[in-house]
Amino acid sequence: MNGQNMPLICVLNLLAKSLDSSLTASTESLNDVGRTKSINSFEVEMRNWATAFFLYTNSANVHFERCFIKHDNQSHAPEFPTKSSLLSVDYAVTKNLLDYSSSSIMNLTQELFDVLQHEVEKSVLIPRVKNHLTLGTTKLRGGFLDYHELIVGLISQNQHTFSDYHLNNACTTRLVDDEVDNGKWVVGWMKCYLQGKDLETINAVQKSR
Amino acid sequence: MPLFSDEIRVLESPIDVMYLMHKAFMIHSERTEALADKAQDGGDITNLKNALDAWIAQLLYHAKIEDAHMTGPLKDTLFQDGRMPLRDNVEEHDELRLQGSALMDQFQQGGKSALRKQVASVILDMEDKDHAELMGKVEEVETVIGQAIGEKKVLARTRRHLYESVVSFKVTEFDHFENEEAFVLPLVKDQMSDSEELECVRKLLFDDESVEPRWIIDFVAGELEGNERALLNELEKQIQNQSK
Numbered sequence: 001m002n003g004q005n006m007p008l009i010c011v012l013n014l015l016a017k018s019l020d021s022s023l024t025a026s027t028e029s030l031n032d033v034g035r036t037k038s039i040n041s042f043e044v045e046m047r048n049w050a051t052a053f054f055l056y057t058n059s060a061n062v063h064f065e066r067c068f069i070k071h072d073n074q075s076h077a078p079e080f081p082t083k084s085s086l087l088s089v090d091y092a093v094t095k096n097l098l099d100y101s102s103s104s105i106m107n108l109t110q111e112l113f114d115v116l117q118h119e120v121e122k123s124v125l126i127p128r129v130k131n132h133l134t135l136g137t138t139k140l141r142g143g144f145l146d147y148h149e150l151i152v153g154l155i156s157q158n159q160h161t162f163s164d165y166h167l168n169n170a171c172t173t174r175l176v177d178d179e180v181d182n183g184k185w186v187v188g189w190m191k192c193y194l195q196g197k198d199l200e201t202i203n204a205v206q207k208s209r
Numbered sequence: 210m211p212l213f214s215d216e217i218r219v220l221e222s223p224i225d226v227m228y229l230m231h232k233a234f235m236i237h238s239e240r241t242e243a244l245a246d247k248a249q250d251g252g253d254i255t256n257l258k259n260a261l262d263a264w265i266a267q268l269l270y271h272a273k274i275e276d277a278h279m280t281g282p283l284k285d286t287l288f289q290d291g292r293m294p295l296r297d298n299v300e301e302h303d304e305l306r307l308q309g310s311a312l313m314d315q316f317q318q319g320g321k322s323a324l325r326k327q328v329a330s331v332i333l334d335m336e337d338k339d340h341a342e343l344m345g346k347v348e349e350v351e352t353v354i355g356q357a358i359g360e361k362k363v364l365a366r367t368r369r370h371l372y373e374s375v376v377s378f379k380v381t382e383f384d385h386f387e388n389e390e391a392f393v394l395p396l397v398k399d400q401m402s403d404s405e406e407l408e409c410v411r412k413l414l415f416d417d418e419s420v421e422p423r424w425i426i427d428f429v430a431g432e433l434e435g436n437e438r439a440l441l442n443e444l445e446k447q448i449q450n451q452s453k
Contacts, residue, residue: 093332093350100331127214128387131380142373146327146366153357 009201011172012063014190015056016148020141021193022049027137033125040123042133043116048189050109053144055186057102059175060151064098066165067155094154101147108143112136172205182209217437220444223406224279224397226413229441230271231386233432237264238379245375249368261316261375265309267428268382270416272302278412280393283400294392301385308378315374324363325351404451411448 026045033039115136119129165171176183187206194202214235217228241260248254276299285295328350355363397406414426426445430438 097328097331097350097354100327128384131383135376135380138373138376142369145369149358149362149366150354153354153359153362157357 009169009172010166011059011175012056012148012151014172014194014198014202015052015059015175015186016144017198018190018193019049019052019056019144022052023137023141023144025193027134027141030125030130030133030137033130038123039116039120039125043113046109046112046116049140052186052189053105053109055175055179058178059171060098060102060147062174063155063165063171064095064151067157098147098151098154101143101150105140105143105147108136108140112140169201169205169208172202176205176209217440220440222398223403223410223444223447224394224401226410226441226444227390227394229433229437230413230429231390232437233429234264234267234271235379235383235386236432237267237428238382242372242375242379245368245372249365249372251364251368254368258316261312263428265313267425268305268309270425271413272305274409274412276302278409279397282405283396286396288392292392294388294396298385298389298393301381301388304381305378305385308374308381312371312374312378315371324355324366328354407448407451410444411452414445414448 022045026042026049029037029042029045033042112133115129115132119132125133176187179186187202190202191199214232217225217232220226220228237260241257241264244254244257244260248257280295280298283295285293287293325347329347332347332350358366397409401409414429415422416425426441430441433441
């Protein structure tokens with residue numbers, strides 16, 4: 001999983017690890033449908049995944065916008081405050097690249113739900129449909145990891161604002177604070193998939209609330 | 210007849226060799242998929258390249274012979290749902306050729322093509338910009354984004370995309386085999402005599418234009434075991450008898 005360019009305590013990393021693990025587990029669980037598991041539980045897992053991805057996207061946008069200086073005069077595009085190789089690429093292209101990536105993932109998610117809705121009859125998972133669901137989760141995982149690597153690559157270019165936003169778990173706290181249930185659901189969901197130091201981190205954030 | 214994914218105990222008609230061939234192809238495809246999955250963790254990909262080459266070579270030959278000697282001479286039929294088995298079969302072959310070719314390009318070009326494609330798509334989607342000017346910057350944007358992501362991640366992304374394409378190719382192949390068995394093989398049995406079927410099967414299993422005509426039957430036999438391989442051997446004897 002990505003993470004070498006950013007400190008461990010970034011909520012994007014924690015969410016990304018959870019999203020990746022969740023997809024891997026759900027894909028593997030397709031082998032158990034009809035034996036120890038129902039297709040409905042797979043569908044619930046994917047709905048949870050989509051909810052967590054939505055939170056990831058919101059946080060990714062906040063991280064990204066913090067990397068740029070916005071001008072009062074709107075005819076001037078936002079720009080990087082410090083010297084960076086990204087200076088040669090304008091804000092609009094970069095922003096569009098991120099938006100394009102996230103909307104592609106949403107489309108892939110919808111395609112997966114379409115397969116579930118239209119192809120799964122009476123909860124029976126035939127091999128052909130299982131193949132398509134596996135292809136769906138494989139594409140989703142690939143698209144998501146591409147997106148995560150892109151956002152981490154871009155925001156890590158500006159170490160100054162990046163560090164500011166990660167003192168005292170600032171970005172994690174903001175994600176939790178912005179949720180109507182104070183992050184209870186998303187923290188609980190992440191805890192199902194995190195291990196080791198990542199789990200300790202999220203536990204610490206939870207205790208500090 | 211059972212599906213190719215079941216155990217095949219008997220060939221009721223020579224064209225039923227398709228069940229054995231489809232089964233052998235799918236076994237190879239699944240092994241290739243596993244190699245592509247493992248390649249995502251890094252390491253040498255020579256075995257994956259060899260497996261992909263064999264997979265695509267077999268499928269291309271198979272589709273070519275089917276179009277010319279199996280579905281080609283048959284008369285199509287129209288189902289109530291609009292399906293026309295022979296027309297659809299040819300279209301599915303075209304899709305397999307397209308995906309196979311794209312897969313090989315992807316393998317040869319590496320990660321640059323995927324990232325460049327993504328950047329180019331984004332730029333074309335931007336409404337308020339001069340596309341011509343921006344398209345000229347695709348390479349520059351790709352380089353900068355590549356640097357931001359890091360070389361190691363670009364390689365990981367390449368392997369990941371390759372794995373996705375392999376999975377997608379396998380799913381298309383699986384669907385095609387199921388469709389062919391359900392809708393095309395009954396037409397073959399209805400419209401061809403046993404002797405015509407056997408000649409079609411001979412062309413499917415032996416490449417008359419190759420210096421090694423057995424490269425298909427040997428591949429199929431190599432993937433099968435026990436009773437299924439014995440069924441193939443028996444069919445080969447029938448082909449030899451007919452050729453005498």
